[in-house]
Amino acid sequence: MSYDVHITKAEHWIYSKKNPIAVEDIEKVSDLLDTFKGVPFRYKDGRLMISSADERVIGLMIEIANRIDARVQGDDGEYYNNDENKYPQPPEYLKQDLNEPEVDILDEKKQFVESLGINKEILHPKYGTGEIIEILGEGMDTELVVKFTDKEKTTRLLAYYAPISF
Incomplete structure (x- = not known):
């Protein structure tokens, strides 16, 4: 089983259905979601999530969360922020759609x-x-x-x- 990281507007990601990320929120970050098509985000029960995110993807998640007044939280309930600038920007190869047959992998x-x-x-x-x-x-x-x-x-x-x- 993989470890998931969530973008949620709830106090804890398990309550995301009660305080969901709305369509308007997705529109606010559509430029990032379109740019980083290689990041396989899933929308589930009012939250955006991804499995097995590395620090660069977490950096992107923090940027998305900041735009929509949300937070980034791991499966175990820990929060991620970039106060210490330890999460870099995602690499260029994540700007491509992973479903495209010729993905230029780093x-x-x-x-x-x-x-x-x-x-x-x-x-x-x-x-x-x-x-x-x-x-x-x-x-x-x-x-x-x-x-x-x-x-x-x-x-x-x-x-x-x-x-x-x-």
């Missing part, structure tokens, strides 16, 4: 994903150290099944979006 990220392998150890900022036990899919759809040291169950991550390193 070479560095592509090389990183291609270097991943079974039994390879990775580091995730939230989950800690883990070992890749299975790789599913390919390209932008590469999914990792990881057994993290401090978790009983395995975790599934999208390799291109998860904030992982070696």
